[in-house]
Amino acid sequence: MDKSPDASLEWRELSARVDHNESKHRLRRHKAEESDHKHPVNVVHHEDRTLGERVADHAAATIGSWTFLIVQSALLAIWISVNAWAVFVAHWDPYPFILLNLLLSVQAAYAAPVLMLAGVRQSKKDRLTLEHAALEADTSSEAIDRILKNIRQNTELTVQILKELEVEA
Numbered sequence: 001m002d003k004s005p006d007a008s009l010e011w012r013e014l015s016a017r018v019d020h021n022e023s024k025h026r027l028r029r030h031k032a033e034e035s036d037h038k039h040p041v042n043v044v045h046h047e048d049r050t051l052g053e054r055v056a057d058h059a060a061a062t063i064g065s066w067t068f069l070i071v072q073s074a075l076l077a078i079w080i081s082v083n084a085w086a087v088f089v090a091h092w093d094p095y096p097f098i099l100l101n102l103l104l105s106v107q108a109a110y111a112a113p114v115l116m117l118a119g120v121r122q123s124k125k126d127r128l129t130l131e132h133a134a135l136e137a138d139t140s141s142e143a144i145d146r147i148l149k150n151i152r153q154n155t156e157l158t159v160q161i162l163k164e165l166e167v168e169a
Contacts, residue, residue: 041132045125053121060118063111076100 049057062068079100083093093099 041129044128056114056117059114
């Protein structure tokens with residue numbers, strides 16, 4: 001077996017293509033079933049999630065919320081207030097708040113990859129949504145072509161009937 005970086009890259013690309021094709025086939029199967037009220041792309045997107053992806057989605061939803069922003073701002077204000085101005089409390093992190101800076105850096109170090117994972121999953125969902133929309137558009141286009149063909153045939157028949165009626169009259 002070839003251990004070169006190019007072979008590894010080709011294997012990853014092939015694996016991603018197979019996974020993507022499997023998702024497309026599952027999307028088509030689910031669309032054919034029509035037993036659920038949920039959008040087929042959402043169903044496929046949520047069925048494919050691993051534990052890590054579920055955690056990343058939940059963490060991204062939490063980090064991107066107003067509740068998180070307000071709670072974190074309140075905690076930062078309390079931390080700074082207690083360490084800068086509290087009279088009867090030991091100052092465990094005096095100005096310039098090096099411990100606070102360290103904690104925020106650790107939070108950012110973990111938050112960034114989690115948000116990137118959620119972003120990659122969202123782009124996968126967007127790609128599936130676009131492919132589903134294209135499939136629906138193709139199906140609609142075929143239906144419209146059939147309807148137009150039937151209208152043309154009906155028009156031709158109507159014209160023939162009118163001509164026969166004119167000849168008889």
